[in-house]
Every structure is written in structure tokens, then in C-alpha cells.
Amino acid sequence: MLRPKIPTMPTPTGLITPPAVVEPTTVLQHHPAPAPAPAASPRPTIQLTPGAALALIGGGTAVVLVVGAVLVSMLLAVAITGVSVAICALVIRSLITAETKRR
Secondary structure: OOOOOOOOOOOOOOOOOOOOOOOOOOOOOOOOOOOOOOOEEEEEEEOOOHHHHHHHHHHHHHHHHHHHHHHHHHHHHOOOOOOOOHHHHHHHHHHHHHHHEEE
């Protein structure tokens, strides 16, 4: 009848290199020279003015407030949806039980 076809392992194509052999080397111990004085950083230093600091704080506060408002509104939407589904379930259940009592 039906027999599953077992895939064969494909043979590699192209040039195959043998694995590299790593040989251990000897470690020479020497006394390190004293470290030179640190050189000046190639990146410029950022200095914030009071106005820029207030702008950053205001922007961060605005972002936090907007994200918080979005999350709270999503939570309220889920809660209102859950309450409305529960009320619909109660109404349907009462209609079904009233229908069975009338018969």
C-alpha cells in the first residue's frame, strides 16, 4: 500500500576542507609596563543646559502620561466589554428559563 518515502541525506557539493587542528601554545609571562595616562575621548561630551534638561523631563513626562492613558483606556474597554457580555448572558439565560417555564 502506501509506504512513506524516507529522505536520504544529501551529499555535500563543492570543496570540503578538513577540520582545523588547534595546537596549544606556550604562555610567556612578563611584567606589564605601567599603563599610560588615559587619552582624551574621541567623542564629544554632551552638556545639557537647564532649558534642554527641562525639555527632556517634559517630553519624558508627556510620553509616560500618553502611554498610561492608552493603557488605562484599553483596560476600561476590556472591563466594559466583559460587563456587557455578562449582562447579555444573564438576559439570555433568563429568557431561556422563562421560555421553558411557560411550556
